[in-house]
Amino acid sequence: MLAVETRHVSRRYGKVHAVQDLNLSIPKGSLFGLIGPNGAGKTTTLRMLAGLLAPSSGEILIGGEPVGKDGGELQRRIGYMPDFYGVYEDMVVWEYLDFFARCHGLASDRRKQVVDELLDLVDLGEKRDAYVQTLSRGMRQRLCLAHALVHEPEVLLLDEPASGLDPRARVEMRELLRELGAMGKTIVLSSHILVELAELCDSIAIIEKGKVVTSGLLSEIRSRAQLAKRIRMRLLTPVADALRVLQATPGVVVSNAPGEGSPDEANGVLEFEFSGNDEAAAELLETLIAQKVRLVTFEEVPTGLEELFLQLTQGEVV
DSSP states (O other): OEEEEEEEEEEEETTEEEEEEEEEEEETTOEEEEEOOTTSSHHHHHHHHTTSSOOSEEEEEETTEETTTOHHHHHTTEEEEOSSOOOOTTSBHHHHHHHHHHHTTOOHHHHHHHHHHHHHHTTOGGGTTSBGGGSOHHHHHHHHHHHHHTTOOSEEEEESTTTTOOHHHHHHHHHHHHHHHHTTOEEEEEOSOHHHHHHHOSEEEEEETTEEEEEEEHHHHHHHHTOOEEEEEEESSOHHHHHHHHHTSTTEEOOSOOOTTOHHHHHTEEEEEEOSOHHHHHHHHHHHHHTTOOEEEEEEEOOOHHHHHHHHSOOOOO
């Protein structure tokens, strides 16, 4: 079942097309990443999914229901965390969450339970009586995530949730999102930190100039991109012996071969690009062994999300 679906969604500001003919299919329970350079339309897309912006054309469905049918009811099924989240600094942490629980109409006994559960979830239990203004940036981000969860939404929309966080706070946020995914939440997030998206997301959409360049499972996108394989070997024999075999093999490109005395040369590590299929890679391995090249490992290096992004877009910096 699809948690979120967009059908030919566009959003115009005068003559400017922020989003054009957007078609997304996001399965229930998935961690879905939106990737694109600044101005690509990611934030506009999330705001339309949250019901804060109306599409100029097209249709958005949450759980199979059109957003325009009953905006208030459908928005209760969505939690939205923008890239900049204002907070009431003169409230203590538990009051802040209790206030928004009241806004969502939670009964008194249920409010206390939800606030306690959320503080435990985002690891702010020890800060429940602290004023919001005393929290660090990472703690505020976690508090704002708890705010987005206070009405127990099915779908979470997160715009740059790790923006401006230090490395430790980014790790904490990543682990929290994994935990929410394990709880069955559907999470749609945008981020400029492509490494973290690759670690978190099972599916992505790459957006450029308001249009989807490609979308789907990461493995499927890598396959469609038809990037050359990158293979890494660790050798017991000299690197030069393996190089002689590789240089005589069609489809092999060895770049930055380890120089004499380099750490990679000392460790017997060699990487190369190979345009052949899996059968050709197996034949290459057989040839290396037949030529008495002693191998410890022979493995394909997964294509990084940065490489995919640069391959499939115009190379703009995110």
